Amino acid sequence: MRKNKIDIITLGCSKNLVDSEVLMRQFAANGYIVNHDPEKPAGDIVVINTCGFIGSAKEESINMILNFTQARKEQQIKQLFVMGCLSERYRDDLKTLIPEVDRFYGKFDWKQLLADLGKPYHPELANERLLTTPSHYTYLKIAEGCNRTCAYCSIPLMTGKYQSRTIEDIEAEVRLLVKQGVKEFQLIAQDLTYYGKDLYKQYNLAGLLQRISGIEGVEWIRLHYAYPAHFPLDILPVMRTRNNICKYLDIALQHSSDTILKRMRRNITRRETIDLLKIIREEVPGIHLRTTLMVGYPGETAKEFSELLDFVREMRFERLGAFTYSEEEGTYSAEHYPDRIGTKIKQQRLDELMRVQESIAAEMNEAKTGQTLRVVIDREESGFYIGRTEYDSPEVDPEVLIDKSAPLTAGAFYPILITGAQSYDLLGKLSTN
Numbered sequence: 001m002r003k004n005k006i007d008i009i010t011l012g013c014s015k016n017l018v019d020s021e022v023l024m025r026q027f028a029a030n031g032y033i034v035n036h037d038p039e040k041p042a043g044d045i046v047v048i049n050t051c052g053f054i055g056s057a058k059e060e061s062i063n064m065i066l067n068f069t070q071a072r073k074e075q076q077i078k079q080l081f082v083m084g085c086l087s088e089r090y091r092d093d094l095k096t097l098i099p100e101v102d103r104f105y106g107k108f109d110w111k112q113l114l115a116d117l118g119k120p121y122h123p124e125l126a127n128e129r130l131l132t133t134p135s136h137y138t139y140l141k142i143a144e145g146c147n148r149t150c151a152y153c154s155i156p157l158m159t160g161k162y163q164s165r166t167i168e169d170i171e172a173e174v175r176l177l178v179k180q181g182v183k184e185f186q187l188i189a190q191d192l193t194y195y196g197k198d199l200y201k202q203y204n205l206a207g208l209l210q211r212i213s214g215i216e217g218v219e220w221i222r223l224h225y226a227y228p229a230h231f232p233l234d235i236l237p238v239m240r241t242r243n244n245i246c247k248y249l250d251i252a253l254q255h256s257s258d259t260i261l262k263r264m265r266r267n268i269t270r271r272e273t274i275d276l277l278k279i280i281r282e283e284v285p286g287i288h289l290r291t292t293l294m295v296g297y298p299g300e301t302a303k304e305f306s307e308l309l310d311f312v313r314e315m316r317f318e319r320l321g322a323f324t325y326s327e328e329e330g331t332y333s334a335e336h337y338p339d340r341i342g343t344k345i346k347q348q349r350l351d352e353l354m355r356v357q358e359s360i361a362a363e364m365n366e367a368k369t370g371q372t373l374r375v376v377i378d379r380e381e382s383g384f385y386i387g388r389t390e391y392d393s394p395e396v397d398p399e400v401l402i403d404k405s406a407p408l409t410a411g412a413f414y415p416i417l418i419t420g421a422q423s424y425d426l427l428g429k430l431s432t433n
Contacts, residue, residue: 005033005043007077009068010132011061012051014139014188014224016084020049021129023110028130030119036132041071044078047113052086052158054326061086069100083110085158107158108144127173134378136411137184137220137394138177142170142208146190147197148227150254151265151332152297152325155190162191164199167208171215178217183411184376185218186393191227193235203232213242219413220244220376222393226251229267231276236283246390247284250319252292256311257304260297263337270311277315288391290319295353296346297325298337305349312356318364319397320357324350358423365398365421372431375400375416377408387416389426398424406430 006027010020024034035042046068050061065082072080079102087094088106095104105113111121131138146155147162174185189195196204213221221244223235228251239245255261256270268276281287293312295305312320324346327339375387378394385402392398402408402416408430420427 003044004031005035006045006047007035007038007041007043009037009046009048009064011049011064012053012057012085014186015141015190016049016051017132018129018139018141018188019084019107019110021132022126023047023049023113024130024132025125025128026111026114026119026122029122029125030114030117034130036130041068041077045081045117046071046077046079047081047083050082050084050086052084052089053155054323054328056326058086065094065098065101069098072100081105081113083107083113085155088158089154127169127176131180131182133394134410135181136376136378137186138182139188140170140174140177140185141165141188142192143189143195147194148191149265149332151263151336152294152328154328154331157330159190162194162198164194164196164204166199167196167204167211170208171211174212174215174218178215181411183217183219183413184222185212185220186222186224188224191225192223193226193230193232203230203234205232206234206238209235209238209242209245213238213244218244220246220390222246222248222250222390224250224393228253228273228276233279233283236280239287240284247287248290248391248393249280249284249287250290250292250393254292254294255297255300255304255308257300257307260300260304263299263333264297265332270307274315288318289315290321290393290397291317293320293322293353294325295322295349296341298333298339298341300325300341300349309353309356312353312360316360316364317357318361318391320361321396322350322353322357361398362421362423365424365426368418368426369421370418372415372417372433373400373428374413375402375428376413377402377410379410380408387414387428398426400426400428402428402430 008020010017027034051057068080071077081103082101083105085107087104091104114121143164145159145162258270327334373389375389377385377387379386385408387400415431416428417431418426418428
């Protein structure tokens with residue numbers, strides 16, 4: 001019963017999830033029954049796709065590997081394989097520390113796993129995946145790697161230089177996914193805004209958006225992980241004029257203090273950042289901006305942190321996430337800036353930042369009361385249907401809790417009257433107008 005079953009465990013970001021989905025499709029083509037993130041092992045083989053971004057993510061990956069090595073000792077599974085970012089960066093160390101794992105693979109050599117199991121890789125299925133998301137939305141990875149040189153970031157050490165997929169390849173995948181019923185696409189890369197520079201000798205995200213937004217059946221396109229320096233302003237008219245490109249942009253700013261931005265090697269100033277955000281909001285009226293900020297970076301005094309709080313209050317981001325600095329070996333920061341800010345201070349700053357943002361988010365949500373918004377239904381829970389507006393990405397953003405006064409279908413779009421607001425989520429009902 002277990003012999004032809006494989007469990008895939010995915011840790012980390014949505015880019016890892018896409019890799020797992022591609023591997024799952026290859027396993028399925030070779031006759032395996034594949035389970036993703038099962039509560040307990042269902043097959044003889046387990047593959048863990050690891051994350052190695054920051055300390056907490058690495059710890060989670062290590063703990064997951066150790067849990068399954070214990071399962072292997074107890075003969076709950078027969079083979080254990082590890083792949084992904086953590087394995088890419090620390091493969092030799094992991095082999096020594098956790099010899100119970102049958103084999104470690106990096107982020108890009110997972111095809112060898114098929115060969116090691118005696119199975120062929122099917123190149124004709126290169127753009128096919130077994131989706132782990134609800135059938136109406138998916139993540140669309142348009143590039144690998146990163147050419148930026150942010151001082152704190154270890155991702156280029158694991159993923160290498162930026163590699164854009166061709167527009168034709170991406171378009172073919174979108175058309176295939178639309179045929180499968182996908183309506184909503186979250187465009188992802190380590191840096192969307194660098195797209196095309198390596199292939200076409202110029203930034204070409206605007207050209208890609210024009211192509212895929214013209215495909216019939218594509219209801220929503222949402223942009224994740226933009227970089228502020230050298231931002232391609234030509235995407236803004238496309239976002240403004242194409243109705244199926246969500247008025248949403250995820251642009252990680254990390255900080256606002258000129259002192260910290262310079263130390264981070266972000267290649268942008270506070271003033272340039274503010275000017276850019278002003279242009280984006282003017283060019284795409286109604287756009288909702290999501291950003292990510294870091295607190296506790298080496299050299300961040302109370303003054304720089306206060307500047308960050310003032311920046312958040314001034315900019316009033318519709319969506320904001322934050323995390324504390326984690327020193328990553330091999331990065332410029334680790335080699336040049338000792339991490340002398342204590343964990344307690346970092347956490348206090350993070351908590352204070354998020355309290356400021358919670359107040360801003362609550363005010364913005366309250367302002368939506370009485371509006372009728374287009375909402376996609378993700379799922380049904382006891383008491384409510386759960387949906388999202390074009391301003392909300394799955395997993396990370398607010399949701400709309402819709403009463404069950406009328407039957408609604410998952411994956412369908414409805415006009416929803418917003419009847420109330422919580423700190424982050426909205427309340428609504430089907431509009432009868």
